[in-house]
Amino acid sequence: MSIPHAFATRTSPAVRQEPLPWSSLRDFESRHDFLDWIPSLGIAALAHCALGFYLAFVEMPLHPSYGVVHRILFLHVPATWAAAILFAAMAIFAGVGRFRPASLAPMAVQAIAPTGALFAFLALWTGSVWARPFTGSWFVWDMRLVADIALAVLFVAVMATYAMIECPRRADHVAAWIAIPGVVVVGAALHPVAIVPKASSHVALAGMQGGASMMLTLGIISMGLCLYAVAIALARLRCVILEREREREWEARHPAGRDDE
Amino acid sequence: MNDALFVWAAYAMGAALVVVEIWLLRLRERSIREYLGWTQDRAA
Numbered sequence: 221m222s223i224p225h226a227f228a229t230r231t232s233p234a235v236r237q238e239p240l241p242w243s244s245l246r247d248f249e250s251r252h253d254f255l256d257w258i259p260s261l262g263i264a265a266l267a268h269c270a271l272g273f274y275l276a277f278v279e280m281p282l283h284p285s286y287g288v289v290h291r292i293l294f295l296h297v298p299a300t301w302a303a304a305i306l307f308a309a310m311a312i313f314a315g316v317g318r319f320r321p322a323s324l325a326p327m328a329v330q331a332i333a334p335t336g337a338l339f340a341f342l343a344l345w346t347g348s349v350w351a352r353p354f355t356g357s358w359f360v361w362d363m364r365l366v367a368d369i370a371l372a373v374l375f376v377a378v379m380a381t382y383a384m385i386e387c388p389r390r391a392d393h394v395a396a397w398i399a400i401p402g403v404v405v406v407g408a409a410l411h412p413v414a415i416v417p418k419a420s421s422h423v424a425l426a427g428m429q430g431g432a433s434m435m436l437t438l439g440i441i442s443m444g445l446c447l448y449a450v451a452i453a454l455a456r457l458r459c460v461i462l463e464r465e466r467e468r469e470w471e472a473r474h475p476a477g478r479d480d481e
Numbered sequence: 482m483n484d485a486l487f488v489w490a491a492y493a494m495g496a497a498l499v500v501v502e503i504w505l506l507r508l509r510e511r512s513i514r515e516y517l518g519w520t521q522d523r524a525a
Contacts, residue, residue, distance in 0.1 A: 288485040295495055338502055342495050349487045448499070455506055462513050 248462070255458055261451035268444030272298075275437040289353050296346035298442040299339045300364070303371050304406045306336035306449055310378070311403040314396035324457070326392035327464065329399060330382050331457040335449045337375035343409075344368040367408035374402040388464050 242248035249255050276294040283290035310332045317326035347365050348358045359365060378395045385391035 288488055292488045292491060295492060299495070335502065338498050342491075342498065345494065346491050349484075349491050352487070353484055452502065452506065455510070459506070459509050459513055462517065466513070466517070 252458070252461070254454060258451050258454050261447050261454070265444050265447035265451060268440050268447060272437055272441035272444055275433070275440065280434065280437065286353075289350065292346050292350045294437065294441055296343060296350055297438050298445050299343040299346060300368065300409055301442045302445040302449055303336055303339035303343050303368070303375075304409045305446060306332055306339060306453075307371055307374065307399070307406050308403060310336060311399045311406075314392075314399040317392055318396055321389060321392060324461070326388070326395070327457055327460045328453070329378065329392065329395050330460050331453045332449075333375050333378040333382070333395075334456065335452050337372060337379060339445065339449070340368060340372035340375050344372055363408055367405050370402075370405045371409055374398060374405065388467070 242251065273294070276291065282288065310329050313325045313328040313332070317323065317329060344365065347368055351360060351362070351365065352358055377398050381395045381398065382388075382391045385394060
């Protein structure tokens with residue numbers, strides 16, 4: 221089964237007249253060495269997550285006060301960190317893309333956004349699960365939850381930009397104006413303020429009994445999620461490069477635009 | 482009980498989202514490779 225792509229109706233490989241800059245998939249991959257890292261990064265991500273969740277669920281005893289709800293932190297905190305790091309990386313690539321629009325940096329913005337949205341949504345949902353027993357509500361106007369919402373909205377806005385704006389350069393420009401100012405949200409997402417006062421701050425939890433191993437576990441899982449995000453972003457970057465090159469090739473052969481089809 | 486259920490549901494949802502993301506990406510890759518006629522390239 222394959223998803224029919226929007227471009228697939230324009231022409232077919234049989235009638236392609238102007239070849240892409242690469243003669244084959246092997247040729248394409250040989251000119252982009254960073255793609256070789258994808259399998260290694262995937263395996264490393266899997267190993268980190270397996271080790272981290274083993275420590276979290278087997279080695280770590282149940283919390284005496286919070287019980288099993290405490291387990292949600294091993295997903296909530298790494299997801300929040302990963303989403304924030306991904307947004308910061310996206311903003312940096314967007315900034316670089318402003319100065320070097322022909323580089324891979326703007327394409328990296330497009331490649332990072334969906335995975336960032338996934339982690340931001342996960343952070344938001346697990347944050348609600350964590351806060352609910354203390355507040356009795358799925359959502360409170362806490363800075364961290366609001367920052368998680370803002371991160372998710374910004375990631376989705378970047379994705380929507382690339383979906384709606386046909387010209388890649390123009391979409392890069394708009395996405396940069398979303399990503400670069402939006403980086404202030406990252407600080408709010410990582411701000412060590414408790415979702416509920418008194419006991420539920422991540423920092424307070426890290427300082428409790430067994431806090432050092434908890435921070436280590438959180439760090440290992442966070443590293444696993446970040447490695448996964450890099451691997452999947454590189455794999456998506458491969459698609460983005462090929463799609464943009466294909467689009468450029470199609471535009472070269474159809475200067476009058478789509479109406480001449 | 483309900484709280485534990487939500488915790489495990491959140492973990493299951495996270496795993497499901499990752500699986501769906503990888504699956505969609507593989508479909509996207511295959512779509513563009515088929516379009517470019519590069520599907521047999523790896524086996525060659």
